[in-house]
């Protein structure tokens with residue numbers, strides 16, 4: 624299997640074909656375009672340089688951040704049932720493709736239970752972090768061919784598929800970072816990426832009371848605040864910007880009407896910031912919208928997925944319904 628580059632997503636194999644990365648192309652253009660909007664906005668994909676990935680790992684260890692541990696706790700049961708499901712459907716040669724694979728913690732319970740997975744492809748925008756995580760995974764699973772690639776899943780990604788059945792894996796409720804319409808586009812593209820007869824296993828954070836949601840994004844150790852502000856620090860490092868991080872405050876609120884957590888960075892004063900020579904003005908209290916995290920009722924998500932050509936096959940719910948893992952089948956067409 625090989626990832627084409629061409630005019631699709633730029634993917635760089637990190638342990639196979641090695642070429643230079645151009646992942647930063649577009650960062651400056653995207654930043655300037657986003658900060659010229661009346662509601663200033665940046666894509667959450669730019670959180671994830673090495674420092675941002677490190678902060679995300681710390682977030683996963685926080686007591687307040689229930690999605691990580693809840694999904695991880697659900698996965699061994701999911702894996703056992705998947706084993707039965709794949710066996711019943713005579714799927715004995717499977718390739719698993721993880722989107723936004725991060726530190727590769729969540730694939731382990733799957734690989735432990737699923738001997739039919741012969742190949743694992745991990746894709747992430749944060750290449751060096753992924754490369755390090757994959758070295759550890761390769762030691763634990765020497766029987767599985769592991770390929771890691773740096774790429775951006777907001778663009779279509781084409782894989783040259785082997786004969787194996789492809790199962791996409793998209794944990795972490797990362798799907799919630801897309802606008803619903805973009806989530807449909809991602810899921811539609813993923814059907815093309817994974818090919819016919821494929822499946823997709825997804826982690827979806829569910830709608831729940833505001834207090835639990837807002838607590839998860841406003842931790843007492845301020846790790847989420849550091850993670851959020853890392854996007855400013857990254858612009859200082861990579862784009863010759865001069866943000867003073869102390870002049871911005873992390874804000875995370877649940878927008879109940881839209882069913883999403885919104886993260887913003889609020890300017891504490893009126894100020895001017897320079898990015899690669901361009902001056903950007905901030906009023907006092909003006910915000911940069913840095914992330915959405917949409918929450919879905921499982922039926923609501925199933926409907927969204929079906930509009931992208933995926934049919935709900937099975938849903939596993941965590942206790943109290945606070946998180947869902949869903950298996951979808953490529954409905955073809």
Ligand SMILES: C[S@@+](CC[C@H](N)C(=O)[O-])C[C@H]1O[C@@H](n2cnc3c(N)ncnc32)[C@H](O)[C@@H]1O
Nearest residue numbers: 668671723724725747748749775776777794795
């Ligand atoms: C919320 S974290 C989830 C990490 C891990 N999958 C988990 O469940 O713990 C999102 C992950 O997606 C990656 N990511 C974010 N935007 C991306 C993009 N546009 N293309 C590829 N990977 C991306 C990040 O680097 C990060 O590893």
